[in-house]
Amino acid sequence: DAGVTQSPTHLIKTRGQQVTLRCSPISGHKSVSWYQQVLGQGPQFIFQYYEKEERGRGNFPDRFSARQFPNYSSELNVNALLLGDSALYLCASSLTAGDYGYTFGSGTRLTVV
Amino acid sequence: QKEVEQDPGPLSVPEGAIVSLNCTYSNSAFQYFMWYRQYSRKGPELLMYTYSSGNKEDGRFTAQVDKSSKYISLFIRDSQPSDSATYLCAMSVSGATNKLIFGTGTLLAVQP
Numbered sequence: 001d002a003g004v005t006q007s008p009t010h011l012i013k014t015r016g017q018q019v020t021l022r023c024s025p026i027s028g029h030k031s032v033s034w035y036q037q038v039l040g041q042g043p044q045f046i047f048q049y050y051e052k053e054e055r056g057r058g059n060f061p062d063r064f065s066a067r068q069f070p071n072y073s074s075e076l077n078v079n080a081l082l083l084g085d086s087a088l089y090l091c092a093s094s095l096t097a098g099d100y101g102y103t104f105g106s107g108t109r110l111t112v113v
Numbered sequence: 114q115k116e117v118e119q120d121p122g123p124l125s126v127p128e129g130a131i132v133s134l135n136c137t138y139s140n141s142a143f144q145y146f147m148w149y150r151q152y153s154r155k156g157p158e159l160l161m162y163t164y165s166s167g168n169k170e171d172g173r174f175t176a177q178v179d180k181s182s183k184y185i186s187l188f189i190r191d192s193q194p195s196d197s198a199t200y201l202c203a204m205s206v207s208g209a210t211n212k213l214i215f216g217t218g219t220l221l222a223v224q225p
Contacts, residue, residue, distance in 0.1 A: 004156075031211065040121070042201050042215030043157065056210030090156050100145040100211050104156035 002026070004093050004105035012111045013081050021076045021108045025093030031055070032074040033102065034066055035090040043090055049074055050097035081112045116140050119202055119216025128225050132189040136202035136216045139183065143204040143214075146178050148187045151199045151218065160200075161187065192223045 005024045013019050025032050031050040035043035045058040049068035068074045072093075078085055088109050094102035119136045126132055134148075144165055149157035161176040163169050163185075169176045175188040185204075189196055199220050203213040 033211065040217070042117075042119075042203075042217050043213075044215070045212045048210050048212060056212050058212070092156075094211060097209070098207075098211060100147065100205050100213065101159050101162040102211065103159065104149075106154075106156045109154075 004091055004103050006089075006091050006105040006108050008108060009106070010109045010111075012113060015081055015083060015112055017081050018077065018079045019081060019110060021078075021089050021091075021110070023074045023076070023091030023093075023105060025072050025074070025091075026103055029093035029095055029103075030072055031094045031097050031099065031102075032068055032072065033092045033094075034074070034076045035092065035104075036060075037088040037090055037107070039087070046076070048097070055097050078110075083112050086110060086112045114139060116214050117202065117204060117216045120219055121217050123220040123222060125222045125224060126192055128192060128194060128223055130192050130223070132192050132196070132221060132223075134187040134189075134200050134202075134219050134221070136185050136204075137183055138185075138204060138214075140204075140206070140214075141180070141183065142206045144207050145205040146176070146185050147203040147205075147213065148174075148176055149201040149203060149215075150196075151201060153198075157201055192221075194223050194225045197222050 034046040037043040048056040092102040148161040199218040
C-alpha cells in the first residue's frame, strides 16, 4: 500500500512568491496534518484538517493556509514567501482526528532565495 | 522555556551498546507520548506510542513515561549501525486536535 505521498519533493522559490504543496494521505485516512521542520529542529504543527474542516491551527501567520478535498488529499499554500520559510514541510495522515500515531510523508524541501 | 526539552546530542555509541534517549516536558496535561525516528532527508517514522504513564516494549525498544517527573525515555538494546538517525520525542494533550509537540531531536550515531 502507498504511504503518505507529497509533491513536489524539492522546490526553490524567490522571496515574495507563492507556493502550493500537495499531500495524498494513506487510503482510508481522513485526517491530514501539516508540519514545518526547520533544519536542526523538531517539526512544528501548522494545520490539521479532518473531513475537509480545519480542526487545529498552529502559531503561524495568515500567509499560511490549507484545505482538504473530498478525496481527503490536502494542499498547503504559503504566500509572500520569506527566507525564514525555508524548511522541510511534512504532511501526516491518520485514520481519525483523535488518532495520535500518525504516518508522515517524506516531505517537501522548500528553499526560499 | 520550551514545552518539550530534548538533548540534541550528537550521541555516539559502539555497536551493541544500550542507548538511552530522554525528554522532559513542562505541560502536565500531556497524555500521549510518542517516539519517532527520522533518517536524513526522510519524514519521521513512528517507533513507540504510549498513553499516560508506564512502560512499553517492542523488540529492542522500550519506552518509559514518568508523569510525576515529567520525563520520558526510549531505550534501545543491542544497538545497530542502522539505528543511526535522529530520534524525536513528541507529546499531545487529549482534545479536538491531534497536534503533536516535538522535541528538537537527538542525533544518534552507532559505530560499527
